[in-house]
Amino acid sequence: MSDPTVPSLHDRLVDCALALIEAGDGEVSLRAVARAAQVSAMAPYRHFADKRALMAAVALRGFAMLEAEAADDAIEAADALTAQGLSYIAFARAHPALFRLMFADDAGMTLPHDQCRGAYALMAARVAHMSPDQAEAGALACWGLVHGLATLALDGRLPPDPVAERAALELMARALVARS
Numbered sequence: 001m002s003d004p005t006v007p008s009l010h011d012r013l014v015d016c017a018l019a020l021i022e023a024g025d026g027e028v029s030l031r032a033v034a035r036a037a038q039v040s041a042m043a044p045y046r047h048f049a050d051k052r053a054l055m056a057a058v059a060l061r062g063f064a065m066l067e068a069e070a071a072d073d074a075i076e077a078a079d080a081l082t083a084q085g086l087s088y089i090a091f092a093r094a095h096p097a098l099f100r101l102m103f104a105d106d107a108g109m110t111l112p113h114d115q116c117r118g119a120y121a122l123m124a125a126r127v128a129h130m131s132p133d134q135a136e137a138g139a140l141a142c143w144g145l146v147h148g149l150a151t152l153a154l155d156g157r158l159p160p161d162p163v164a165e166r167a168a169l170e171l172m173a174r175a176l177v178a179r180s
Contacts, residue, residue, distance in 0.1 A: 010047040012037050014057045021058060021097045030054065055101060056111055062102040063111075066091050067118030078173040081126045085146040085169040086162070088119070092150035099154065103147075131176040138176050145172050 007015065016036035020028045030044045030051055037043070048054040069087045092099040102116075123142055128135035149165060152158035 009037070009039065009043065010057075013039075013044050013047060013054065014061055017054055017058045018061060018098065021101060022095060024097055028055075052106070055106075058098070059102045059104075059111055060115055062095065062098045063116045063118060065095070065098075066102075067122070070119040070122055077126050077130050078170075078177055081123065081130070081142065081173045081176075082166060082169040084119070084123055084126070085142070085149075085172075086166060088146045089150045089153060089165055093153055093160070096154050099150065127176060130173070134176070142172055142176075145169070 013033055017028055017033045020032060020036060028051075030048070031041050033054065034041045034044050044054065048057065066088065069091055070084045075083065120139070120143060124135065124139040127138040127142055131138045145168065149158060149168065153160070
């Protein structure tokens with residue numbers, strides 16, 4: 001019987017790949033991940049067909065992390081929407097390489113769409129509650145704003161300014177409430 005407190009080799013490989021990505025020490029290979037996990041060079045192939053499959057698993061872990069940070073539904077919807085946007089930007093700044101991997105335009109890395117939508121679905125539900133007549137357009141506008149701000153921050157085009165970021169997100173939330 002396996003110990004539930006010990007991560008499976010699959011999870012350990014994902015953990016090690018994530019650590020290597022976030023360390024930014026160059027190209028992450030299956031061999032480097034195996035070395036970090038202290039397993040044979042062939043062990044990752046028992047869990048992942050290739051590097052793209054491993055990177056897809058790491059990206060999915062990133063989406064789960066982002067969703068966990070966004071899941072604050074204990075406050076009023078406009079404030080929760082603003083807080084979620086701020087956590088999205090903070091996540092991108094804290095995990096730049098992972099964030100870029102999560103949204104990479106890599107045709108070979110296929111992600112199950114439903115497993116990548118947790119934080120977006122939470123945001124979309126908040127927007128629908130605030131502005132039911134404009135739910136789809138509002139969700140797209142909110143995601144475009146926070147993703148744009150996060151990307152600008154990672155590209156060095158947006159200096160860290162929590163006051164300005166909060167003001168932009170609050171403006172969007174107020175606009176959604178005003179439209180309802």
